[in-house]
Amino acid sequence: MQARVLTSLAENGPSNRNQVTDRLRSHYKNVFHIFRAFAERGLIEDYSRVPGFLQGDFWLTERGLVTALALGADPVKIRNVIPPLPSSVTAQDRDWIMFYLDWAVQMPPGRFAPYADAFLKAGSGEQFRLIPLPEDMDSMVRALRGHPAIKESFKSAFNEFTKSLG
Numbered sequence: 001m002q003a004r005v006l007t008s009l010a011e012n013g014p015s016n017r018n019q020v021t022d023r024l025r026s027h028y029k030n031v032f033h034i035f036r037a038f039a040e041r042g043l044i045e046d047y048s049r050v051p052g053f054l055q056g057d058f059w060l061t062e063r064g065l066v067t068a069l070a071l072g073a074d075p076v077k078i079r080n081v082i083p084p085l086p087s088s089v090t091a092q093d094r095d096w097i098m099f100y101l102d103w104a105v106q107m108p109p110g111r112f113a114p115y116a117d118a119f120l121k122a123g124s125g126e127q128f129r130l131i132p133l134p135e136d137m138d139s140m141v142r143a144l145r146g147h148p149a150i151k152e153s154f155k156s157a158f159n160e161f162t163k164s165l166g
Contacts, residue, residue: 003071005034006043009060010068013081014047016056043067047083059083062093066100070116075104099150103143
């Protein structure tokens with residue numbers, strides 16, 4: 001049930017508990033407890049304070065978004081509904097969010113989970129140090145083309161890695 005709630009939020013944009021309950025044809029109490037658990041784990045954020053959103057609207061944090069992608073949420077649907085991110089999200093984190101979405105679109109369904117796991121273990125801004133190299137590098141290269149700051153992070157990490165070998 002938790003995976004269904006998380007992917008529903010990811011694919012449908014900011015929603016309140018009632019909207020998620022209706023979409024999933026569930027009971028409000030279950031969704032209420034899941035929202036509370038997600039908030040405690042840092043997977044969702046209250047968007048009520050963000051201009052243009054209603055009281056009780058929640059959406060995913062960076063961590064929640066990557067978790068939803070790992071659970072199989074459709075990155076194309078997410079890209080179509082992604083709201084303006086709150087000011088608490090730094091420019092660097094926004095770049096990473098968009099990179100992960102672009103990369104997940106390039107990958108076959110279900111292949112994003114190991115990369116999401118690496119992200120979730122890393123601290124913000126250190127993602128490039130822990131990302132396992134994909135078998136198909138083309139998907140990563142295509143995603144990097146649209147994100148010059150992240151591309152530079154990968155370059156510097158690769159250069160550090162080659163220096164440490166030599």
